[in-house]
Amino acid sequence: MKFFASAYKELLILVRDRGGLAIVFLMPLALACIVTMIQDKAFQSVSESTVSLALVNRDAGAIGRGIAEKLAESGDFFLVTTHKGVALDEGAARGLVTRGAAQVCVVIPEDASAHFEQRLRAEIEKAFAEEELAEDDAAWKGDEPPKEKGALCVEVCFDPAVGSLYKKSVFHALQRLTQGVEMGLTVNALGNAFRKKIDALAAEMSGEAPEDNGDLVDLSGRAWADEALLPMREVYLEGGREPIVPTPVQQNVPAWTLFAMFLIVVPLSSSLIQERQQGTLTRLRTLPVRPFVLFAGKQAVYLGVCAVQFAMMLLIGVAVMPLLGMSSFDPGSHYVAMVSVCAASGLAATGLGLVISVFARSNEQAAMFGATIVVIASALGGIMVPTFLMPAALQQVSAFSPMNWGLNAFLGIFVRQYGFWDVLPDVLKLLAFFGVTLFVSLFYTARRPE
Amino acid sequence: MAEISVVGLERTYPGASRPAIKNLSFEVARGEFFGLLGPNGAGKTTTISILCGLLRPTAGHVEVRGERWDGHSRTMPRGMGLVPQDIALYPTLTVRENLDYFGRMSGLWGGDLRRRVDRCLHIGALESHASRRVVQCSGGVKRRANLAAGLLSEPPILVLDEPTVGVDAQSRNVLIENLKAINQSGTTIVYTTHYMEEAEALCTRIAILDAGGVIAQGEPAELIARQKDCSSLVQLFLALTGKELRE
Numbered sequence: 052m053k054f055f056a057s058a059y060k061e062l063l064i065l066v067r068d069r070g071g072l073a074i075v076f077l078m079p080l081a082l083a084c085i086v087t088m089i090q091d092k093a094f095q096s097v098s099e100s101t102v103s104l105a106l107v108n109r110d111a112g113a114i115g116r117g118i119a120e121k122l123a124e125s126g127d128f129f130l131v132t133t134h135k136g137v138a139l140d141e142g143a144a145r146g147l148v149t150r151g152a153a154q155v156c157v158v159i160p161e162d163a164s165a166h167f168e169q170r171l172r173a174e175i176e177k178a179f180a181e182e183e184l185a186e187d188d189a190a191w192k193g194d195e196p197p198k199e200k201g202a203l204c205v206e207v208c209f210d211p212a213v214g215s216l217y218k219k220s221v222f223h224a225l226q227r228l229t230q231g232v233e234m235g236l237t238v239n240a241l242g243n244a245f246r247k248k249i250d251a252l253a254a255e256m257s258g259e260a261p262e263d264n265g266d267l268v269d270l271s272g273r274a275w276a277d278e279a280l281l282p283m284r285e286v287y288l289e290g291g292r293e294p295i296v297p298t299p300v301q302q303n304v305p306a307w308t309l310f311a312m313f314l315i316v317v318p319l320s321s322s323l324i325q326e327r328q329q330g331t332l333t334r335l336r337t338l339p340v341r342p343f344v345l346f347a348g349k350q351a352v353y354l355g356v357c358a359v360q361f362a363m364m365l366l367i368g369v370a371v372m373p374l375l376g377m378s379s380f381d382p383g384s385h386y387v388a389m390v391s392v393c394a395a396s397g398l399a400a401t402g403l404g405l406v407i408s409v410f411a412r413s414n415e416q417a418a419m420f421g422a423t424i425v426v427i428a429s430a431l432g433g434i435m436v437p438t439f440l441m442p443a444a445l446q447q448v449s450a451f452s453p454m455n456w457g458l459n460a461f462l463g464i465f466v467r468q469y470g471f472w473d474v475l476p477d478v479l480k481l482l483a484f485f486g487v488t489l490f491v492s493l494f495y496t497a498r499r500p501e
Numbered sequence: 502m503a504e505i506s507v508v509g510l511e512r513t514y515p516g517a518s519r520p521a522i523k524n525l526s527f528e529v530a531r532g533e534f535f536g537l538l539g540p541n542g543a544g545k546t547t548t549i550s551i552l553c554g555l556l557r558p559t560a561g562h563v564e565v566r567g568e569r570w571d572g573h574s575r576t577m578p579r580g581m582g583l584v585p586q587d588i589a590l591y592p593t594l595t596v597r598e599n600l601d602y603f604g605r606m607s608g609l610w611g612g613d614l615r616r617r618v619d620r621c622l623h624i625g626a627l628e629s630h631a632s633r634r635v636v637q638c639s640g641g642v643k644r645r646a647n648l649a650a651g652l653l654s655e656p657p658i659l660v661l662d663e664p665t666v667g668v669d670a671q672s673r674n675v676l677i678e679n680l681k682a683i684n685q686s687g688t689t690i691v692y693t694t695h696y697m698e699e700a701e702a703l704c705t706r707i708a709i710l711d712a713g714g715v716i717a718q719g720e721p722a723e724l725i726a727r728q729k730d731c732s733s734l735v736q737l738f739l740a741l742t743g744k745e746l747r748e
Binding site for chain 1 (some may be wrong): 543553555577579581582585586587588589590591594603604607650651654684
């Protein structure tokens with residue numbers, strides 16, 4: 052009986068705490084829906100997501116044309132070939148990738164088709180000659196196929212903020228697509244070569260000149276698994292001093308540092324609610340102490356906590372991760388930008404904590420709501436899954452997430468080697484968020500019925 | 502000139518069907534020990550909250566040392582020290598750390614702060630508990646520390662909301678003696694309590710509130726004498742407010 056009485060009492064308390072109920076039921080629902088939507092899209096194959104690809108085709112021949120057509124037909128990529136109404140050149144394309152406006156840039160070099168055809172012809176001649184050698188045992192006197200692999204190749208350049216797994220899958224998709232074009236041309240050329248050979252043999256045997264009947268067979272649509280005659284190579288964006296080679300450590304350390312910084316909303320909001328419940332806030336108001344002073348004192352301390360978190364996370368990236376077999380975190384040298392983003396993110400986090408504390412009615416509400424809102428904001432902000440992999444609607448929402456601004460700025464500094472002026476727009480957005488949250492907190496505190 | 506004038510005060514809480522206080526008027530003279538008595542829900546805490554500037558009146562106004570506080574005032578009444586009913590202290594800080602903090606927030610620094618904190622520790626007989634965290638202190642020590650925190654700024658008016666709730670006889674005695682001494686030093690005290698014997702012993706004047714209005718005010722002895730068949734404040738209180746339960 053005591054068990055039932057206890058359960059009934061608990062049920063009554065739970066049902067009457069409407070705010071708590073909303074948090075218990077609605078927040079997990081929101082969390083489940085948002086994170087599932089985000090991850091569902093991310094777990095789809097490359098062909099089902101839309102990657103912005105900046106294409107610079109400097110080749111006028113079949114290779115350039117073929118790759119461009121295949122890219123457009125595939126539907127895997129959102130193809131960008133112009134910028135501000137002008138055809139993309141290599142600099143503009145790389146600029147798009149540097150700014151994160153495109154995730155990948157593909158440059159098909161000038162004379163790629165001529166180079167490919169030269170190599171293909173040489174390969175075919177060599178193949179026929181080797182066949183004849185086997186028959187005639189005579190030395191082959193033709194041109195050797197060019198050996199300088201990589202001297203002319205399709206260059207692929209990724210946004211350094213793109214994760215390595217995703218990058219690999221995009222790279223392989225591009226490779227398959229390019230090799231398909233190459234194979235089609237190779238098979239076609241082989242067919243022609245065979246036909247000519249057969250015609251030549253026939254003429255030799257009958258004494259008649261061969262008649263040009265066009266291509267013997269057209270197999271350009273077939274994909275062949277073979278070594279690329281025009282290889283694909285990943286190149287890196289040029290940073291301030293050296294090419295930026297992104298690593299998971301370089302991408303994850305700033306992302307989770309930001310997450311940790313925003314988690315301070317939980318203790319901050321709890322401490323304010325405790326003060327309200329203890330009556331110390333009431334006492335302070337009668338002294339009188341203005342709410343702004345109280346808030347500022349709290350924010351200063353929690354801003355310090357954020358700074359320590361930031362320093363600790365960087366230290367772990369630099370000193371501990373290499374010991375665990377990972378690459379070392381490179382903090383770079385843009386200290387002013389780093390401190391600005393850290394401070395602005397910390398302020399935004401404290402602002403969020405304040406807003407939660409003035410609206411929450413109990414510690415439990417603040418803790419649960421605070422923790423859930425941080426997880427949702429981090430998911431929307433691109434900490435769990437890059438924003439470009441999210442559904443379009445969520446990408447729109449993400450653009451208004453302070454975590455997204457913070458992450459963009461941190462990734463800018465640590466993987467794109469941005470300086471202060473580059474991250475200033477995101478810093479200003481974070482500061483504006485802080486200003487709005489502080490204003491709302493002060494306004495509501497002033498008008499809150501006691 | 503009255504230290505506190507309450508004129509036609511009214512306050513209705515959002516969503517409430519009737520005002521918590523209405524047409525409330527009384528005056529408190531300088532140096533007076535004024536008792537605000539009433540059953541639960543009479544409007545004592547609402548009145549105190551308005552006096553201290555924590556709430557705005559819906560109608561009427563309060564004048565504290567010549568400064569007016571109404572629904573449109575921009576600045577809160579000054580010169581009030583509040584000792585709330587709750588233990589309004591930080592439980593994880595020591596008694597001294599709490600007093601230091603509230604002293605600083607009152608604008609005290611350096612030697613002044615040290616002297617005031619030491620004095621308040623002495624008044625509350627808290628010297629031996631100064632280094633203990635509030636959470637580790639007994640109910641009586643917490644109450645005394647709560648009072649000490651209200652005295653730090655040496656306010657000319659001290660407002661106490663049931664300061665002796667839940668303490669043993671010894672602690673209550675110390676608190677009462679301290680309050681008498683504070684009042685004798687010239688501090689005006691506004692005091693609410695449910696302990697009628699306390700009010701009778703301490704207050705020079707009282708106002709009895711019921712249903713949000715003043716039903717009687719004056720010197721306790723005079724009010725008792727005026728009421729038929731009453732020989733104590735408890736009897737007077739029950740005679741005026743009735744014996745039926747209110748809440």
